[in-house]
Amino acid sequence: MKNQLNISLVGVPLDYGQSRRGVDMGPSAIRYAGAVARLEAIGHQVTDTGDIAVPTGERVGQDNDGLKNLDEVTNACTELAERVADLTKTGQFPLVFGGDHSMAIGTLAGLSEKYDNLGVIWYDAHADMNTEETSPSGNIHGMPLAVSLGLGHDRLVSIYKAGQKVKPENIVIIGARSVDPGERALIRELGIKVFTMHEIDRDGMTSVMKQAMDYLTSRNIDGLHLSLDLDGLDPLYTPGVGTPVPGGISYRESHLAMEMLQDSGLVTSAEFVEVNPILDDKNATADVAVGLIGSLFGETLL
Ligand SMILES: NC(=[NH2+])NCCC[C@H](N)C(=O)O
Ligand SMILES: [Mn+2]
Numbered sequence: 001m002k003n004q005l006n007i008s009l010v011g012v013p014l015d016y017g018q019s020r021r022g023v024d025m026g027p028s029a030i031r032y033a034g035a036v037a038r039l040e041a042i043g044h045q046v047t048d049t050g051d052i053a054v055p056t057g058e059r060v061g062q063d064n065d066g067l068k069n070l071d072e073v074t075n076a077c078t079e080l081a082e083r084v085a086d087l088t089k090t091g092q093f094p095l096v097f098g099g100d101h102s103m104a105i106g107t108l109a110g111l112s113e114k115y116d117n118l119g120v121i122w123y124d125a126h127a128d129m130n131t132e133e134t135s136p137s138g139n140i141h142g143m144p145l146a147v148s149l150g151l152g153h154d155r156l157v158s159i160y161k162a163g164q165k166v167k168p169e170n171i172v173i174i175g176a177r178s179v180d181p182g183e184r185a186l187i188r189e190l191g192i193k194v195f196t197m198h199e200i201d202r203d204g205m206t207s208v209m210k211q212a213m214d215y216l217t218s219r220n221i222d223g224l225h226l227s228l229d230l231d232g233l234d235p236l237y238t239p240g241v242g243t244p245v246p247g248g249i250s251y252r253e254s255h256l257a258m259e260m261l262q263d264s265g266l267v268t269s270a271e272f273v274e275v276n277p278i279l280d281d282k283n284a285t286a287d288v289a290v291g292l293i294g295s296l297f298g299e300t301l302l
């Protein structure tokens with residue numbers, strides 16, 4: 001992605017994957033923070049394809065099999081998968097704004113249309129690898145990585161097409177510091193590569209990103225998706241998230257990570273999720289998201 005890209009934005013105003021209202025306004029907040037102008041200033045061609053349809057108004061969702069709002073999440077992810085698949089077919093770079101992280105089920109399903117061996121960087125305080133059996137909350141935003149591995153409720157696993165969308169050995173989690181017991185067991189069982197805050201503290205972000213990218217290129221990935229949950233950063237920098245966890249990645253480390261991804265030329269799609277303007281401090285979290293987008297897409301200081 002060194003060169004000028006054709007970037008297509010997709011908004012996913014989805015808050016049904018968790019219990020705190022307001023994250024449905026994330027895509028607007030990121031747009032208001034100037035995402036399009038920032039990308040155009042770098043020289044990219046940007047098309048905003050608008051938002052995925054999500055029911056608004058008083059919450060209508062219901063629990064099914066221990067999953068909150070299964071219908072609403074399934075419907076939104078199905079539409080998103082189709083939109084993302086279409087964009088990859090026409091050579092567009094899909095850049096998706098959320099919305100709660102359950103939307104990644106749709107993004108990854110759509111990407112599986114083009115990529116047989118997709119790499120995924122999951123930048124997050126959480127592993128998002130619960131299933132309805134292990135989830136402490138029933139919130140689907142804690143499950144998208146498990147679902148994309150083919151694990152979890154059949155209706156979620158069969159969104160867009162049946163089965164696994166991403167291989168366990170092609171995933172790298174960065175920034176983890178809140179992992180549930182069932183997720184820990186699954187990480188061990190599948191041998192998922194995780195750089196927790198411990199490795200970031202001990203080795204530094206430069207080394208962690210080098211290791212992550214060396215690992216992924218050794219898997220011969222045919223594309224790389226960045227799924228960036230704003231709660232991966234310390235809530236000091238990104239207070240507008242529904243599940244903040246202290247002791248997170250710093251602002252500087254995050255910019256460095258984005259710059260290293262840009263330099264690698266590996267990234268073929270990205271999503272920025274969990275921006276909740278109601279919980280935010282004067283759109284600070286969306287501002288950080290747009291700054292990181294700038295670094296990811298080639299903005300330089302000089
Ligand atoms: N995308 C997120 N913010 N996920 C938070 C998940 C929290 C917790 N592990 C759960 O399953 O409910
Ligand atoms: Mn998270």
Ligand SMILES: [Mn+2]
Pocket residue numbers: 101124126128141229
């Ligand atoms: Mn997440």
